[in-house]
Amino acid sequence: MMEQMFPDIPRLYTAIAEWIACVIYIIPLKKKLKGMRLILVLAGMLGLQCLVQGIAGRMPIAFWVPGMILAMVFMYLNIYCCCDLSLLDTGYCCARAFITAEFAASLGWQLYCFFFLGRTMDNRVVPVMVMGLTYAAVFFMIYLLESKRILRNVRLGVSGKELISAVLIAAAAFIISNVYFAVQTTVFQGQTGAALFFIRTVVDFSGLTMLYAQQEQRNEIRLRREVEALDQVLNRQYEQYQQSKGNIELLNRKYHDLKHQIAIIRSEEDPEKKESYLVEMDHAIKIYESNNNTGNKVLDVVLTGKNMYCVEHHINLTCVIDGQQLAFMKAMDICSIFGNALDNAIESVMKLKEQEKRLIRVAVYSQNNLLMMRFENYIEEVPAFEEGLPATTKKNKDFHGYGIKSIKHTAEKYGGNLTIHTEDNWFVLRVLIPRWDKKMTGYPQKMTV
Known part of the structure; x- marks a missing residue:
């Protein structure tokens, strides 16, 4: 007997996960808004995110993809409105936040369905508790990881290639983990609901891991460039030292020349020649001073x-x-x-x-x-x-x-x-x-x- 398919994740939980994912990236980044203005914008974005997902959940399956795209647009606007980032930086953070939200929502709902769905203790409070605890654990871990690797209060300096790479990783993970929603006949046909949710969670986790690896690579490149730049500065300082050393040697030569010139002037009896020597010395000194x-x-x-x-x-x-x-x-x-x-x-x-x-x-x-x-x-x-x-x-x-x-x-x-x-x-x-x-x-x- 085939196992009963699990219900899909309620859109409200998805909206909350997307909003929290944005917030954990907004916290360490350079802010465009502060204080009460920031709080009001975040609260408004939470309402819009829930509204978009709520409407998308009531639409036919054909509108599922446009609904998810619209949700991603609001995630992008949330980060862009709150943080002082470039368009490329915002897109990079949005891609990472989106896959983070997908993974947290998938893992939380899978745990609920596997352990509590259809049992006597199942009620409206249980899914809220399970999703809440899962979100708290997942997002706290992600925040600890990201806050140590994102430079605080500065722009990220994401390049076009890095953004494209992050978007492709996020898109691939999302499409593979959700392909059975858009395609009626798939390689997953005949699989159990538990298997489908397991595949979905694993693929989202894989996408998150790949994005994390990309961020590590970005940090390594940034550190390597900083070291190379420091080497350039040290080399410049050494050149300045060599220049100062050369200046001292030049002064010593001029000092030596002046001693001989003074001796010549003292021994010179011709007043005209003596005056010409003094004029020449005065001119040489004025060049340096x-x-x-x-x-x-x-x-x-x-x-x-x-x-x-x-x-x-x-x-x-x-x-x-x-x-x-x-x-x-x-x-x-x-x-x-x-x-x-x-x-x-x-x-x-x-x-x-x-x-x-x-x-x-x-x-x-x-x-x-x-x-x-x-x-x-x-x-x-x-x-x-x-x-x-x-x-x-x-x-x-x-x-x-x-x-x-x-x-x-x-x-x-x-x-x-x-x-x-x-x-x-x-x-x-x-x-x-x-x-x-x-x-x-x-x-x-x-x-x-």
Whole structure:
């Protein structure tokens, strides 16, 4: 005698599972809404989710697929409205939340049907208790796993390929686990209800495991990139050390030369020659001190090192800077902007064979209560731009543009922005920041120009 088929999961339990699955992903993610607004949106989405599933449950089987698609759309909207995520990030979380909900609902209903359905103790309270306990256990475990692997209060940075992969895994798991709903004649025909529910639960669990493995792979790739980026920073620091070492050696040579020049001047009896020697010495000294008296001690240190490097490599660095305008900025931020901007300019002009074209100009001034930092360097060919940044010609493109991104991040921290363009044969990088009183307790809002 064939075993009686189990009834399908009530749509109310499915709706609640979908809503809870969204919530466990919303909790650790960067929020778009907070406080009472967040609570009201979540409550409203719970009502809509129950309404959609309730209506879909009363429709003919032909409307089952459209009903599930509509439920997924509301899950997507729930996450997107509550969290500050991109469309790709939201889709990735939605796919994971959907399979999590499917697994929890399938497991809970299977446990209820296997142990309690049709028995004397069966009543309306029992399924609620079984589903409630199952949901509590499953979603708590999923939350513990996901909260440790999702970076809190930041965007996920999901790529298009990663989203497609997650959606395909979720879709495959859902279709295989529910195929007997849409196809009347299937390979499952003749199987018992218990077997069908077992297959459904196992397939949903397999899909959940595959999505979990994908997330682990994403985290490993992210950590590997962070390590590689750290290596890049350490290499850059070593290069800075080598540059400082070279600057010290250059100073020692100049010091040695000055001792001999002073000795020659002392022994020179011709007043005209003595004067010419003094003029030459004065000119040499001015070359090294021309950019280290801006009115900002931090900037003076940065410019002194860069200027010495430029002199040694026949680069003409011209600065017109009012360093007092930078008094409201932190030392690290000044070093970040000027260090990265000058490094990029030096790297660019070093490619020029003609030394007279190795020109860099820096200007810092205020205008209309705005601080302008302008960096220009001569170029022979206008570079191509990708997403507002110069396209790289380097083999390793993954770590291109970190200097410019660092400058942009620093500018935005003070409510400013960064623009890059070309004028004739000049590459121009501009940093525009609203003037900020150091006594203020926060930064101004981000500006738009």
